[in-house]
Amino acid sequence: MTPGDGARRRPKQARARATVDAILEGAKIAIASYGFLRATTHKIASVAGISVGTLYQYFPDKQAVFGNLLDHLSDALLTGLKDAAAEPSLESIEEIATAVLRTYVGALRDNREAVVQLLHQRPLLEGPEKLRRRHALQHAFIERALDARARLEVDHDFAAYLLLKAVWAVALNVVEERPEALDDGRLERELVRLVTAYLRSAWQKEQPSEQSQLREVC
Amino acid sequence: MTPGDGARRRPKQARARATVDAILEGAKIAIASYGFLRATTHKIASVAGISVGTLYQYFPDKQAVFGNLLDHLSDALLTGLKDAAAEPSLESIEEIATAVLRTYVGALRDNREAVVQLLHQRPLLEGPEKLRRRHALQHAFIERALDARARLEVDHDFAAYLLLKAVWAVALNVVEERPEALDDGRLERELVRLVTAYLRSAWQKEQPSEQSQLREVC
Amino acid sequence: MTPGDGARRRPKQARARATVDAILEGAKIAIASYGFLRATTHKIASVAGISVGTLYQYFPDKQAVFGNLLDHLSDALLTGLKDAAAEPSLESIEEIATAVLRTYVGALRDNREAVVQLLHQRPLLEGPEKLRRRHALQHAFIERALDARARLEVDHDFAAYLLLKAVWAVALNVVEERPEALDDGRLERELVRLVTAYLRSAWQKEQPSEQSQLREVC
Amino acid sequence: MTPGDGARRRPKQARARATVDAILEGAKIAIASYGFLRATTHKIASVAGISVGTLYQYFPDKQAVFGNLLDHLSDALLTGLKDAAAEPSLESIEEIATAVLRTYVGALRDNREAVVQLLHQRPLLEGPEKLRRRHALQHAFIERALDARARLEVDHDFAAYLLLKAVWAVALNVVEERPEALDDGRLERELVRLVTAYLRSAWQKEQPSEQSQLREVC
DNA sequence: AATGAATGAGAATTCATTCAT
DNA sequence: GATGAATGAATTCTCATTCAT
Incomplete structure (x- = not known):
């Protein structure tokens, strides 16, 4: 039900590597231009400047390309997030949230069209397994950030989710x-507000005060 | 690009109305059973207990059915929300949010499968115009609720969005x-927290206190 | 691995029945004209005077058509054989063999091209199960004929096979x-000779004489 | 319609000869492993341990490989048959038939999978001309054997066929x-019976007795 | 109004063959 | 000579839509 999405052949030569990149780039453009449903394998190949056959030499099927x-x-995206959150100078929740979300929003700005279309289709592209596994990554990362800094009333897993x-x-x-x-900048600013406000609100009550608590933790 | 989605004929008789309902119900079930992409017109008609031809007598094309x-x-959903929010006994933001979100979550519980599949596809189903218009409704409603009760730092439109x-x-x-x-109940509780925390955080600073302010507004 | 080969829909109307027949006839002609490998679904449909879509409305896939x-x-063929062998006036092995093989050869004469191509492909068209089952029919029939008339040195199953x-x-x-x-007539005559000679040769030795034995049995 | 099937280049060096053999062996294995229809040129080359390009350096097209x-x-097979039949100690039809068919059956046992798949496809692989020519060989051989030993009622050509x-x-x-x-051993034994019985039955009537006749001829 | 048979453009995928390196 | 990347025509199958009955 969920098709594989590994590459069909491991490209050994430089030309092959370039072709794979061209295909992925072609897929991105095709999605952006025609929309997800209209991005056929022929269009992707055409945009990539190759033939369908070549596409299928590197990917077992269409899903694999999108996958x-x-x-x-x-x-x-994830790499960017890790780097942003790892910055040791960050102290308050606001600061961390700002850094992370700035990266998030920035990554989005760069790819716009394709990303949107593609990411909206994730449930179709990937089986629940894959999806959960992929999320687990970003997830684990956020959860870890939470664990390190605070005790919430909610289970951290659900809060992160x-x-x-x-x-x-x-x-x-x-x-x-x-x-x-x-x-x-409105998106970034309001997302920071959303995240920060939620986390503060979930702070465990017994703690002295939000402010002092925050000082302590960070 | 965005096909029309009005019904082809305005059904005046009861039987016709029943047929339309059967088709819509069939579409919902077909989506839930087969997924959005596999919900073909034949399957919809079949589930609805009619023939394809009949389906096309009431809807100009497939998109119209989903639309x-x-x-x-x-x-x-909107009706439910309106009713929930109109309840005069509600006072605090928490109360209102709770009432509204309880309705939201309840509606979701009832339709699950189909709703999920269908709603995930909205960007595909409808052009941006339609989408914006549709949102405008729920939107306007929430915005109005905000306007009536508070002054936020952000423009209400974006906050509502x-x-x-x-x-x-x-x-x-x-x-x-x-x-x-x-x-x-976790979903409901945490959504309430999310919404409430966000709104409180966006409260304009010059206002005396959250509590008094709230009393005043509501 | 072995695709189903039942008809996709049970045709209710006369027109549908005619279409199914046209498809089968088209397949027969297409095979005869282009050979098995070149008989594509489009060619079959075209020869049958219909469109591909219609073909797939009645058969789940190409194999099903050939199946x-x-x-x-x-x-x-089998019906013909049964009738031929059931004829009560037949007495000697030669007579029975002649009657049966005449039918066989006659049936072949009528369809020639298509039959040849198609039957040569049986191992491809049908999984071993189906194949064995199909054979079982003709088989059981021949074996029964053997059982009724003689005791051979070989197991009748293998002789029939x-x-x-x-x-x-x-x-x-x-x-x-x-x-x-x-x-x-050479084919018919020599096949009769082949079958008769083989059966006579396989006669159990202890029996008095081929001639008397034959009289007795038949 | 029937593509050529001679080797593209006449391999003179030992290495080239080895490559050709590798390709043929690869084809045999590929057929045995994947079946005739799925034995692609890439698979054959891959099994043979070479690249497609090389395959096409030695064979003009796929048919040539199979041919x-x-x-x-x-x-x-033919060589084996000749040797078997040439054995001077053989006298009766049974003995000759046994020797020949033992070789036949033995050759089959050794190649099984590939042979079966391949030989079932002969009518597809080769035009009638080629087919007839190929048969002519085995054929001529059997016919000669018949001529040398007996006079049949049927034309020897058809009997051999x-x-x-x-x-x-x-x-x-x-x-x-x-x-x-x-x-x-059942296959061998019954094939001997089939052949012997047929030949005996086809013996010309005027001849004194089967036994004496046989002695005389051989 | 209803039916369901027919349509055919369009999509995914395969594979024999070529050719630049 | 060898390689393997690239090609693209050909094939199977789907499904929204039409239309004769």
């Missing part, structure tokens, strides 16, 4: 429907 | 991936 | 390569 | 469907 593209984009989905969806939809908010 | 179904679901998207996405994903949270 | 055609031809294959293959190849022998 | 493989197998086809088909089918009979 790989998704992997690429996700990886790029909720924030991830909320941020994700808002950002994704803004790209499509309110692109101006992507550029004028 | 109408989406309208139905949205309308039902952000909350709508966040709540929507979280709820939708939970149905698919964390169904237990749908039933044990 | 059904095979069934038809086999059934026709051997004769079936031998006769089948010779006849099939003659259609292709020595069509003249099909028409001038 | 050559068929030649090889046939030649090997019939026996060849019958034996061939039975043996081929047994490999697939009754492999046990290939190993326990």
Whole structure:
């Protein structure tokens, strides 16, 4: 039911590597231009400047192309997030959230069209297993950040999940429907507010005060 | 690009109305059973207990069927929300948010499968115009609620948009991936927290205190 | 691995029945004209005077078309054989063999091209299960004939199998390569000789004499 | 319609000869492993341990590969048959038939999978011309054997043809469907019976007795 | 109004063959 | 000579839509 999405052949030569990149780039452009449903293998190949046959020499099927593209984009995003959160100078929740979300929003700005289309289709592209595994990554990362700094009333797993989905969806939809908010900083600012406010609100009550607590933890 | 989605004929007789309903119900079931991409017109008609030909007598094309179904679901939801929010006994933000979100989550629980599949496809089903218009409804409603009760630092439009998207996405994903949270009340509770925390945080600073302010407004 | 070959829909109307027949006829002609490997679904549909879509409305896939055609031809053949062998006036092995093989050869004469191509592909068209089951029919029939009339040194099952294959293959190849022998009676005569000689030779030794034995049995 | 099947280049060096052999062996294995239809040029090359390009340096097209493989197998078989029949100590029809068919069946046992798949496809692989020519070889041989030893009622050509086809088909089918009979000697024994009985039956009537006649001839 | 048979453009995928390196 | 990347025509199958009955 969930098709594999590994590359069909491990490209050994430089030309082959370039072709794989061209295909992924072609897929990104084709999705952006025609939309997910209209991005046929022939169009992808055509945009990539190759023939269908070549596409199928490197990917077992259409899903694999999108799957790989998704992997690429996700990886790029995740790497950015890790770097942003690892910055030791960050102290308050606001600071961390700001750094992380700035990266998030920035990554989105760069790919816009394709990302939006593609990411909206994740449930179709990947079986629940794959999906959960992929999320586990970003997830684990956020959860770890939470664990390190605070004790919440909610289980951290669900809090991380909720924030991830909320941020994700808002950002994704803004790209499509309110692109101006992507550029004028409103998206970033309000996402920071959303995340920060939620986390503060979930702080365990017995702790002295939000302010002192925060000082202590960070 | 965005096909029309009005019904082809305005059904005046009861029988015709029943047929339309059967088709919409069939579409919902077909989507739930086979997934969005595999819900063909033949399957819809078959589930509805009619023939394809008849389906096309009431709807100009497939998109119209899904469009109408989406309208139905949205309308039902919106009505529920309105009723929930109109309840005069509600006072604090928590109370209002709780009432509204309880309705939201409840509606989701009832339709699960179909709703998830269908709603995930909205960006594909409808052009941006339609989408924006549809949102405008729920939107306007929430915005109005905000206007009536508070002055935020952010423009109310964007705040409403952000909350709508966040709540929507979280709820939708939970149905698919964390169904237990749908039933044990966690989803509802945390959504309330998310919305309330965000709104409090966005409160304009010059206002005396959250509590007094709230009393005044409501 | 072995695709189903039942009809996709049970045709209710006369037109549908006619279409199914047209498809089978088209398949037969297409095979005869282009050969088995070149008989594409489009060619079959085209020869049948319909569109591909219609073909797929009645058969789940290409194999099913050939499978059904095979069934038809086999059934026709088998019926002929039964009738031929049931004739009560037949007494000696020669007479029975002659009657049966005349039917066999006659059936072959009528369909020639298509039959040959199609029957040569049986191992591809049908999984071993289906194949064995199909054979079981003709087989059981021959075996019964043997049982009724004689005791052989060999197990009747293998004798029947051997004769079936031998006769089948010779006849099939003659259609292709020595069509003249099909028409001038040589094929029929020599097949009778082959079958009769084999059976006589396999007669159990302890029996008095071939002649008397034969009288007795028949 | 029937593509050429000579080797593209006449390999003079030992290395080239080894490559050709590797390709033929690869084709045999590929057929045995994947079946005739799925034995692609890439698979053949891959199994042979070379690249597609190299394959096409030695064979003009795919058919040529199979054609050559068929030649090889046939030649090997024919040589075996000749040797078997040339044995001067053989006297009766039974003895000759036994010797020849033992070789036949033995050759089959050694190649099983590939042979079956390949030989079933002969009518597809080769035009009628080629087919007739190829048969002519085995054929001429058998016919000569007949001429040397007996006078039949039938023309020897047709008798040889019939026996060849019958034996061939039975043996081929047994490999697939009754492999046990290939190993326990039943196949061989009954084929001998079939051939011997047929030939005896076709003996010209005016001859004194089968036994004396046979002595005389051999 | 309803039916369901027919349509055919379009999509995914395969594989024999070529050719630049 | 060898390689393997690239090609693209050909094939199977799907499904939204039409239309004769």
